[in-house]
Amino acid sequence: MIEFKNIKKQFGDKVVLDGVSHVMETGKSNLIIGTSGSGKTVLQKCLVGLFEPDEGEIIYDGRSFTEMDEEERKMLRQQIGMLFQGSALFDSMTVEENIKFPLNMFSKDSNAKKMDRVNEVLERVNLKGANKKFPSEISGGMKKRVGIARAIVLNPKYLFCDEPNSGLDPVTSMVIDKLIHELTIEYNITTIINTHDMNSVMEIGDNILYMVQGKKEWTGNSKDIIFSDNKQLNEFIFASEFLQDAKSMRMLEAEGKLSKEQLKKMEENR
Numbered sequence: 392m393i394e395f396k397n398i399k400k401q402f403g404d405k406v407v408l409d410g411v412s413h414v415m416e417t418g419k420s421n422l423i424i425g426t427s428g429s430g431k432t433v434l435q436k437c438l439v440g441l442f443e444p445d446e447g448e449i450i451y452d453g454r455s456f457t458e459m460d461e462e463e464r465k466m467l468r469q470q471i472g473m474l475f476q477g478s479a480l481f482d483s484m485t486v487e488e489n490i491k492f493p494l495n496m497f498s499k500d501s502n503a504k505k506m507d508r509v510n511e512v513l514e515r516v517n518l519k520g521a522n523k524k525f526p527s528e529i530s531g532g533m534k535k536r537v538g539i540a541r542a543i544v545l546n547p548k549y550l551f552c553d554e555p556n557s558g559l560d561p562v563t564s565m566v567i568d569k570l571i572h573e574l575t576i577e578y579n580i581t582t583i584i585n586t587h588d589m590n591s592v593m594e595i596g597d598n599i600l601y602m603v604q605g606k607k608e609w610t611g612n613s614k615d616i617i618f619s620d621n622k623q624l625n626e627f628i629f630a631s632e633f634l635q636d637a638k639s640m641r642m643l644e645a646e647g648k649l650s651k652e653q654l655k656k657m658e659e660n661r
């Protein structure tokens with residue numbers, strides 16, 4: 392669990408985070424959503440210590456990150472996995488070498504043990520046998536999986552993902568979402584995901600923080616979104632007529648005014 396209270400951050404005169412508080416839950420996909428410039432990336436960077444907030448407190452499972460010295464933060468960072476936008480793989484390294492990189496940095500295990508772990512995570516992300524390929528030889532979806540394998544190779548308690556679906560087609564996006572979600576549950580990770588992808592919001596949104604201009608505007612899960620009457624949230628999520636219709640249908644279904652069969656038929660006929 393990562394709890395943060397009253398986080399404030401400004402650059403010059405520009406207030407980017409204006410007193411944000413929230414709890415990111417363990418074993419859940421915690422999503423941060425909001426329009427471009429609402430402060431999602433700056434918030435993630437504050438949580439991992441890449442930016443220092445001007446005010447507020449960040450607590451990792453009862454340990455105050457804000458009060459830790461650099462040595463304590465270094466230790467904590469070994470429990471944090473990061474999946475960067477665009478995967479950020481080392482082009483000159485093979486898949487295997489990319490995944491092994493954090494182990495070489497932080498683990499004192501023998502080479503054989505490290506390789507066992509590399510192969511274990513490769514298999515877990517469905518890339519068994521891709522060891523010797525270079526990033527230029529694999530698809531965007533495969534690169535994301537390598538990025539995920541590298542992010543989880545040290546068994547992190549916390550996983551930060553910045554736009555994990557950027558640049559992927561809708562089907563591959565769903566595969567990647569599902570994989571991150573499954574790993575989150577399987578290893579009981581506190582996962583934080585910045586996303587613009589509305590499919591992700593509806594499919595894996597266990598705990599959603601909606602930000603507007605550096606402030607928390609709304610919070611809830613993917614089911615709550617259907618019933619929310621928050622005007623800004625509705626305009627953001629259900630931007631198209633199609634999505635507004637889908638929301639209305641789901642609400643009717645939940646109120647018992649539409650059967651599951653009717654709903655399925657309406658969706659098929661669209």
Ligand SMILES: Nc1ncnc2c1ncn2[C@@H]1O[C@H](COP(=O)(O)OP(=O)(O)OP(=O)(O)O)[C@@H](O)[C@H]1O
Nearest residue numbers: 402407425426427428429430431432433434585587
């Ligand atoms: N290092 C920096 N120096 C000055 N301003 C910054 C810095 N980093 C971010 N900002 C500003 O903070 C604001 C929020 O940026 P941020 O990247 O967090 O938005 P975002 O919600 O992640 O947007 P996007 O969805 O486009 O990634 C923007 O106005 C941005 O210009």
